[in-house]
Amino acid sequence: MPGKRPITPELRTELKTGAFVILLLAAMLSATLASASTLLRGTGDLAIIIERASGAVQIVETTGNTRIGRVAGLGDLSHASAVFSRDGRYAYVFGRDGGLSKVDLLEAKLVTRVLQSGNSIGGAISQDGRLVAVSNYQPGGVKIFDAADLSLVADIPAEYGDGLRSKVIGLVDAPGQRFVFSLWDAGETWVVEMRDPAKPVIRKFKDIGRNPYDGLITPDGRFYIAGLFGEDGMALLDLWHLDKGVERILPGYGKGEQALPVYKMPHLEGWAVAGDRAFVPAVGHHEVLVMDTKTWREVGRIPVQGQPVFVMARPDGRQIWVNFAFPRNDKIQVIDSESLTIIRTLTPGKGVLHMEFEPRGEEVWVSVRDADQVHVYDTASLERRTVLPAHKPSGIFMTARAHRIGL
């Protein structure tokens, strides 16, 4: 054994330095491990909640119904929506101010943000997940970006008539690497095929009706339907047979009734198909319209307590949930899709802005703006299970949308 060495001041300094380095490395190691274990998780049960007034999104998980992160700095998020990368890790958030933000849900950080127009109204992600499209009001058109770095891939101005540009609404993805959208001012629907991103192939359908205000696509991606604000009715396009052109459906559904002032434009994005019935909001009426999806004819209408905004089917199609425009936006009505009767009226509180079902339908998340809360309901008992705080919450979007056509 070597003999003992006297502890000199120099040796003490060296030992201290060594110990410090070791402690520092141990701390770094433990921080890395902690961070890795926080981040290491599946993304299938994640969701974002838009906090519209603060330009932020909350990141939540729907298994334990807890908040796991928050990302701010996303600009004006009134009327914001989102789509997801096919791996479920990234959310693409479309802000009202033309901002397009790519958010990393695992690291809870903003990856990239581009201010791509002056005023926009939603977007879509291509079938293969490689392209993100945004529909713009000002300047009117659609811009398409690389999903990886948000670099511009294609710019499609919504030109019509004599050098005019239209606001674009109702943008959805469709099978065959296509995007479909409508022109509010022009009354047109366009189908853009992006198989070769350098050469978009555009097909235009004119005279679809006055002022299309939103569009939807059937869950199988076959039928695109634009709702019309300028007249009662909707415009149907069969994407399997473009040569058939656009067909007008539900013509004059408000005939003989006094249309009410429309306080909030209804949404079609969250429409409802249950079995062979489709449920859509009637614009300016306290009614939900029921169509047969085989004939696209009206087969019923359900009186509700206000002007419907979102009309959404529970994923199994057994229930239809409806929220409403101001001043009756404190309530939700739940409709039985078979008997077409209202089975429950819930009163979550003022400003019920959005609802999102968990992918297999066991729970539904509801944003209640004025209460600064998100409520989670059990869809079997219709009881409230969880209340989460959120600052002026609006849209709620779950990563399972990544795997659906048109969402």
Place this chain on the structure above:
Amino acid sequence: MPGKRPITPELRTELKTGAFVILLLAAMLSATLASASTLLRGTGDLAIIIERASGAVQIVETTGNTRIGRVAGLGDLSHASAVFSRDGRYAYVFGRDGGLSKVDLLEAKLVTRVLQSGNSIGGAISQDGRLVAVSNYQPGGVKIFDAADLSLVADIPAEYGDGLRSKVIGLVDAPGQRFVFSLWDAGETWVVEMRDPAKPVIRKFKDIGRNPYDGLITPDGRFYIAGLFGEDGMALLDLWHLDKGVERILPGYGKGEQALPVYKMPHLEGWAVAGDRAFVPAVGHHEVLVMDTKTWREVGRIPVQGQPVFVMARPDGRQIWVNFAFPRNDKIQVIDSESLTIIRTLTPGKGVLHMEFEPRGEEVWVSVRDADQVHVYDTASLERRTVLPAHKPSGIFMTARAHRIGL
């Protein structure tokens, strides 16, 4: 400044030890960082490929179509299938030997494995993701496990007649926290409601027909259909209206034809619904049967080149892909769901055992057992895009199944 200290052998030893510790920690830190960056990824585009002969699963991702891991030690994986946790991180693999394995796709490791029976044939995960059920041949019945740790929650022996136990087949999940399955020997379908895991509520339907061999559920979770092997026909149960009981459909579909020896039992799990048509394999015939999903009556039959095994719709319902039993199992036929004609016959190679569509349908993965390969096809051009090596691949399962009813 302190004076220099002579380097003694003792000091050298100490310094060496200190340096070694520092290097060791640095190596650990860097390994942790590397590992974290490998693991940190979304789970929405993951899939597993069963390597049936080696008791292993490959883990792949469907964005770049690459292999990212492999987990072995899962026992006998002939006829194996899998379901996924709702966050997409874990696969539950059901082996033929009664083994139930929970695999972590991010860390590529086996988390837990239980040998829960002598012989089993597939399983399902509950609507809320908290329960995993397995259907057993020997001893006949269903066992239900906690998805977290695979501890036994409920044991449901498939008893019938005078102390007999039946093989169980066609197990699926259904909305309302239910499992549905059928009894091969007894000719019964059972519905088990697991809202209170301690008190399964079982409802039995008898005399559904001879030897149900597999079951399926419509994508909305409403209709359960058992295929019958002991007679031509299928047994339909409306889960919205259990009181209506089981109805026989497609009776005598093989009438007047000579049934062929059945080399491989067809599967119904991967059945096909496109619009209002359902496509199912005819047992013992070179035909695909077409039903109207509103009336459940036969509306057509499509001659194909062999005995169909899997009949699967592209997620948009535009194409139906069919593989076949030995000896014609080297081919796939692609059917146009509208014209009911075969638009392409592909020849991937001997032993085409399974097909799995990416969730929005742009590509389909095909296992080609005898070639030790998995092929990925572009479903628009029907061209092969990628070939991946795999050892005797059979089932391919993507995490997007976590968000579907009945898969």
